[in-house]
Structures are given as C-alpha cells and as structure tokens.
Amino acid sequence: MMANMGIAFAILGAALAACLAGAGSAIGVGIAGQAAAGVTTEDPAKFSKVLILQLLPGTQGIYGLLIAFLCLSNVGVIGTPVEISLAKGVMYFFACLPMAIAGLMSAIYQGKASVSCISMVAKRPDQFGKAMIFPAMVETYAILALLISLLAISGVGAINI
Amino acid sequence: MSESYTYAVARIRANELALFNDQTIEQLLAAKSYEECIRLLQDKGWGGMEANPTAESLLAEEREKTWALMRELVPDLSVFDVFLYTNDYHNLKAAIKLVCTGSEDFGLFISHGTVDHRELLHTVQERDWGSLPDPMRGPAEEAYNALAQTRDGQLCDIILDRAALDAVYTAGKASRDELIRKYAELTVASADIKTAVRCARTGKPVDFIRRALAECDSLSASRLAKAAAEGLDSICDLLATTDYADAVEVLRQSPSAFERWCDNLIIRYIRPQQFQSFGIGPLAAYILGRENEIKSVRIILSGKLNQLSDQSIRERVREMYV
DSSP: OHHHHHHHHHHHHHHHHHHHHHHHHHHHHHHHHHHHHHHHHHOGGGHHHHHHHHHGGGHHHHHHHHHHHHHHHHTTSSSSOOOOOHHHHHHHHHHHHHHHHHHHHHHHHHHHHHHHHHHHHHHOGGGHHHHHHHHHHHHHHHHHHHHHHHHHHHHHHHOOO | OTTTTHHHHHHHHHHHTTSOOHHHHHHHHHOSSHHHHHHHHHHTTOSOSOSSOOHHHHHHHHHHHHHHHHHHHOSOGGGGHHHHHHHHHHHHHHHHHHHHHTOOOGGGOOSOSSSOHHHHHHHHHHTOGGGSOHHHHHHHHHHHHHHHHHOOHHHHHHHHHHHHHHHHHHHHHHOSOHHHHHHHHHHHHHHHHHHHHHHHHHTOOHHHHHHHOOOOSSSOHHHHHHHHHHOHHHHHHHHTTSTTTTHHHHHHHOHHHHHHHHHHHHHHHHGGGGGOOSSSHHHHHHHHHHHHHHHHHHHHHHHHHTTOOHHHHHHHOOOOOO
16 A cells, blocks of 8 residues: 555656646636736737737646656656655655745736736827736746756656655 | 635736826827827727727726626726715716706716616605615615705715715725725825815815814824915825825925825726736726826826827826736
8 A cells, every 4th residue: 555655646746737827827827818818809909919928827837747758757657667665656746836826826926026017008098018018027936836846847757755 | 715716816917908008198299299108009909990089988888898898807897986986976966966967968977886877866856765775775865955955066975975985985994905995094094185175275164164174094084174274384294194105295385295195005006906816906006197197188188188288298197007
C-alpha cells in the first residue's frame, strides 16, 4: 500500500497544477471576456484589441498543463514506468504546488486587471500598448512559479531516494 | 458580488465616450442661437428621427435612451429606484393638482418613475390610495386632503416634497452600494438646505420649516429648522460646523449658485466611478452623469431661447461627469 502512495502523491500534484491553474485561467478569461463583449457590443472595431487583453489570463492554464505533463512524464505515468518511493512522490507533489497556487491566483487577478484595461482601451484605444503592460505585470508571478516548479520537478528526478 | 456587471460596466465605458465634456458645453455656449444649439446637438447624435425637435422632445429622447440602455444592462432596475422617487412624487403632486383644479394638462408629468404617471392620475381621480406603494399612500392622501380642503398648494407641496426625500433616503440607506447611499445623503441634505434658505427668506415659522425638512445623518433637521427660523446668517453659521461648510459662500451669492454647487458636489463625488470596472456604481454614476448633462443642456437651451447672456448661462451650467 505505502509503496504505491508515492505515485499517488505525484499524480495528485500534477492534477492540482493542471486543475487549479486551469480553473484560474478559466475565471480570468471568463470575466475579461464579459468586458470584451461589452466593448465590442458598442464598438465592434475594437474586437482585435480586446481579444488580446482577454487572452492574457489564459497562459496560466498552459503553464499548469506543462508542469502536469512534465510531472507525469517523470513518474512514468506517461512513457516508461518507473518505481516512485513515497518520499519522492511527496516531493513531486510539493514541486507542483507553486504552479497550482500561483497559477490560480495570478490568473484571477490578471483577469481583473484585463477587465480594467479593456475599459481603458474602450475609452483610449491609442493607449493599447500601455493597457497590455498592466495585466502582463501579473504574468511575472505566474512565470516565477512556473520556473520554480520546473526546477523542482527536474531536481526531484535527479534525487535517488 | 464584486465582479458583477462586468459586461454592463464595459458597455458603459464605451458609452461614456459620447458624454459631453467641458469643450462640448463651450461649443453649445458659443452657438449664436437656440436653433444652432439644437442643430449642434443633433450633429452630436441627440434626439431621434424628428427633423425639427423641440428642446423638451430632444431631452426626453435622451433620457429615454439612457433608461433603454439600463433596461438592457440591468435585469432588475429597482436598484435605481432611488433616482426615480423624486419623479414619482413630482407626478403625484401634478396629479393631485390636476384633479383638484379640474385641469387636463398632461404635459406636467415626467415619463420615468417607479409608478406609471397614468396610474397615479387614475389613483388620485378615484381616491384609491390603497393601490399606491406603501410609503406613498399616507402622504398622497394627506396632500390631497390638504389641497382639496384648504386650497393650500404650498402645504401640499411640502408634504409631498418631504415624502419624496424620505423615500430617497430610505432607499439610499437600504442600498448596498456606497455611491447610492452617499447620493441619497447628499440629495436630502442639499434639498433641506434649499428649503431652509427659502423658508428663512419668506419668514416661515419653525413648525412649518421642521415639517418640510427630512432627516439625514449629516445634517440635523431640527437644528436646521431652528436656524432657518432665525434667518440666513444662522443657517450659514450652522452649516459652517457641518460637512457643508463650503456651501456658505455660495449660499450668500444666489439660490442658483447654491443649486449649481449641490449638483457639482454629487458629480465630484461620483467622478471616480469612471475608474471602477465592476459593480453597480459605474452604472449609477452614468445615470447621474447623463441627468446632469441633460440638465445643463436644458439650461443652455432655455438661456438661448430667452436670449440670456453667455455669462449668465455659464454661471448656471453644471460641471460635467467626464
């Protein structure tokens, strides 16, 4: 029983990375989509600009997927099966958490920032470049989480316990 | 939920582009005649299909456009009832006066209210007070009896004006939105000050003044009534100790300067809503901004029609929301 717990923890970590980051992106893209639809209703010419702003919170879902894929691949769920100890499984679990939690929160807040910037583009379309920067700043923290999860998963793979 | 009305607020943001700013108001003020002003407004997209609209039809059309947009955006318009109660009580007043004087002039009614003005007129004609909403019943019957029995139009007015303010204040207090709460507070306080000044100028007794003033948190109605009975200086002394200390200077200038100050106070308070992306606040602010715009255009058109000087019109024009 305990011998199988390692792989279970690793899969739980991968699932959380994919689910939470994906859920965050869905919420972020969803609220930005509502705002984008509002602006496009009044001025269809702004469609392309608001679409880009709407898509910005979608990246966390992709990062979560990447981490989940990498984790599943390292523990042998995808590809060649390998033996995973309980300690190693728990390590994979914690390695996935940064992406899961930071992905969820950053996507929601990036969605809110996108909504405000969509309003900004509605009033000042010439300021589209600046409007892109504000939600993009939130992306920094999702990238930092992605980086640490990537490094952690790679590092755990090299540990022999 | 704080993320509610996201679609609606985004549409409002796009619509705010069409609101008049100070430059547009200057353009209207620079128009040489009333007709030129109307043409300018039509060029800005005001009015409907009518080729030669009157000022009233143009303004009514714009008010209708605002509420048509709100009907699209907000599933339950009762959140904006606080803005409509004054129209309801105005219509009730008009209906009572029409019935008591036997006149048939329907031009006195305002189209937007929580109760249809035709229903109000029917209610007054039939004395069917029970069909009115709860808070309206008592004041309607009391005002009708006051006018029918004593022919005292002023008494009828103060009963209904006070009831309108009470309704606005109650609705404001019940609202979860800070902007609507503050709007109700400022509306009642400024109306109380206006009434107090008018009563002080006409030398009304303290009991009469107290009856006309509505209660609010930021201004004690009983202290204001007492000050009004003593005179304008006492009102100014009292106001100097309240949140409305800035009003003292304009009160001494003229009643129209004070009315302008009151409207500007609300506009300044709601202006930050332009930077809010969620909630009912930006929608409520848009309604108030549009009403303020319509009021300013009415002042300009009326000034142009009566050939008042630009300076005289400019003194009365309100600050714009955008």
